[in-house]
């Protein structure tokens with residue numbers, strides 16, 4: 001049996017005032033929002049903290065990364081084969097073949113290098129450095145081209161191209177397979193050219209080719225298609241050369257690197273035939289040691 005008090009104590013939403021309900025719901029919603037916000041901030045800070053600092057404390061002294069990056073090899077040597085020599089020069093790719101006529105007008109924009117290191121000398125040399133040479137090298141699919149401007153006080157050349165090194169002349173040496181250097185001597189992939197400017201009278205310019213063999217000797221290699229033209233100048237003489245790639249057993253390609261030595265012979269004693277003074281573009285150059293030569297790269 002229910003008493004009036006029992007009836008009064010029975011709970012029912014209908015008995016709660018509406019304002020209390022609104023306040024209660026507000027508190028509930030505010031609590032949820034607060035908990036969500038706090039959780040989000042805590043998670044964000046935890047992630048940020050993990051990114052910003054590793055679990056280990058930072059080292060006491062910074063790593064010397066700046067010093068390490070400054071120690072780099074010269075860029076020019078990076079493209080060479082492992083055992084390639086120094087003395088690297090570049091052959092410029094020519095859009096048009098030069099006229100092989102002894103006039104170097106079409107070579108003006110191409111940078112030159114010199115051959116200024118004494119690699120051979122005879123007792124008859126008077127010790128005066130009175131020869132200077134400026135070399136430019138170009139290439140296309142058919143030929144290797146050279147233009148050499150020579151300053152020389154006395155011109156002497158009395159021999160045919162094969163023996164022209166006994167007078168004012170140029171010498172070119174090529175190792176056509178740097179990747180296969182079997183030993184210190186020359187072999188079948190090594191070539192040498194004697195380039196004669198002639199004497200500007202009765203002896204014309206010309207070239208003679210030699211090739212190495214398995215015994216380490218340079219032999220006559222007749223049948224060269226090389227063309228040479230020369231012109232006497234106020235300072236000395238100019239020479240222009242075209243060597244077909246087939247002369248060297250090669251197909252030209254951008255980036256190709258050959259062993260190479262570029263040298264000049266100077267004789268200033270008229271009526272003689274002596275290799276009085278020889279200057280090369282690389283100081284280490286020895287005649288029958290391709291490892292002592294420089295290198296030539298065909299520019300893209």
Ligand SMILES: [Ca+2]
Nearest residue numbers: 099101103104
């Ligand atoms: Ca020319």
Ligand SMILES: [Ca+2]
Nearest residue numbers: 130131153268
């Ligand atoms: Ca001279």
Ligand SMILES: [Ca+2]
Nearest residue numbers: 154266267268
């Ligand atoms: Ca001379």
